[in-house]
Amino acid sequence: MAEKKIGKQTVTFDTCPYIIGSAAVVGKKEGEGPLRDSFDMILEDDMFGEKTWEKAESKMLKEAMLAALQKSGKEKKDIDLVLSGDLLNQLMSSSFMARDLHLPFLGLYGACSTMTESLLLGAMLTDGGFAHNIIVGASSHFCTAERQFRMPVEHGNQRPPSAQWTATAAGAMVVSEKMADLSQVGALDGKKAAEPVSLKNIKVDCGTIGKIIDAGVKDANQMGSAMAPAAVDTILNHLEDTGRKLDYYDLVLTGDLGYIGKDIAADLLKDAGLDPAAVNQRYDDCGTMLFYREEQDVHGGGSGCGCSASVFSGNILRRMRCGEFSRVLLISTGAMLSTISPFQGESIPGIAHAVSLATC
């Protein structure tokens, strides 16, 4: 057994894994946002031809996984395992997706941190020698989340300005022990290239597993505030474990803290002694990137497992492949409250897992 841990919460990878394919499927509203050109599929109707929102979300997750698989140049028979989760009770989207794909499956729940939970586990299991290729993913849907966590959508209740907008989105990646053959598969569009293209391979370099951090926030409309301390705790532990500084990364990207949470996280990072200029230049949040803030009326910004999943799988990985970013740290953030824990007087436990990626 090789010793791969380099710090209390951080694991490193020797020679693999690589992200050889990725895809994002998003809803209509997300497809009208600033990242609309990044996505593989934009739904015309968030029902996606299904009879229920839950089935639409499950189908969206499946389509993202199949698109990532197609772009990876692999076939279903090459996939050893699917790792996935979503916000729905009993992982309804993931369970029914996994039924349709009919591949070995492990269900995960980390609320909106699920994308990095699945990516980090996929990286460990690939590097550990337990799989050649793993599909990882996560999804959320505005209407399924509203129905489950808040009010029936039909009720049309007024949302406070701090409330975030659950993204209707799914992201998926194929994590592999071997580099992508970029001469064979374009990786950006899934088409075979006539000539080798000048795209970069992307390696998962290391990752940091988060602890539950509970800042005592009890307002379920203040998710960014509740999750920001967990994100900061994971980032600081990651930097300490690896001996890196924030400016080691071209981009440090939290999952879905939104506008309020992003400001809090930036302040906390600066308070912890990180270089303010580096924080201002290199830190961003997926929840602030997915929508136009004013025009799309999303209040606190985007949220949901699908937010960081689609922004990362759709936009950021594409920009890494094209050479815009060489080193990226993604920290998806989850609020681990339940539908009944607030009624039992509980505050909101936050969690965040970080994955470090580098082009090669």
Added chain:
Amino acid sequence: MAEKKIGKQTVTFDTCPYIIGSAAVVGKKEGEGPLRDSFDMILEDDMFGEKTWEKAESKMLKEAMLAALQKSGKEKKDIDLVLSGDLLNQLMSSSFMARDLHLPFLGLYGACSTMTESLLLGAMLTDGGFAHNIIVGASSHFCTAERQFRMPVEHGNQRPPSAQWTATAAGAMVVSEKMADLSQVGALDGKKAAEPVSLKNIKVDCGTIGKIIDAGVKDANQMGSAMAPAAVDTILNHLEDTGRKLDYYDLVLTGDLGYIGKDIAADLLKDAGLDPAAVNQRYDDCGTMLFYREEQDVHGGGSGCGCSASVFSGNILRRMRCGEFSRVLLISTGAMLSTISPFQGESIPGIAHAVSLATC
């Protein structure tokens, strides 16, 4: 990257991991059943001094983890990761347990298959070199499950004879890269032994990750029938991948199929060509072991994540340590329906993961 897979769904482990500590905490009714002498703690009252059932379940899971830790001879600082799940929406029991333990945490959901999901992931991450020691566990509580999945307990609704009884129970194990020092810690009772004791070490040998199998069952009071095909699929794939026969194992133990599901699984195993005598002699189900069938009025038998978690962590591992069983295959079984999927016309997807254990 070492090649460790030996078949499409099965992963094997080279030199580790070992189960160096385990514990089970159960409710009052479970503590009156045939396995009552196996458990580390039996609650006098299933509220466990808390104001809600959910908090009682979370506390029960935490106590099982702390007891397993204490019996392992390790301290909290030696633990790199906690892997756990439960039946509650948003993993309420596990999330709040992890908040209290304040250790790196990954939440899992596999319905009642969660015990083997966490054990198998814990084994892979330890063998892969990503952790020295991991606590894995799962829990369920009759009253939290009834409230969430069925009727309010106060309603006193009549349960059909096929319905299973969700166990109020939690089980936890410490998975380690190194063998237990049985001369230092009794492992059975957590007390230091004056002399080396003649207990066995227990190694996780290999495991098989299940696929979702949906047999089309739509009756949520027929969980055993819904899950039995998934259990059988995983067992057959495990035997095919490893080249073993059923009688390689002293005990093949499904999670919580209960009386009806166990009979179906036994029939399906025989129909698949396995030796009927071996099936009759070596195959059993945790859901049929936890309660007295008639006297305790549990209808279809025990179920819930805590059923296989407590039977295995409490009873079976103890019997392995004492030399009664040398090789055991545990297959926890999950019904991946959601609280709303039946209302949307969906059948019940089943899943089962197998873990092979051997004394050494």
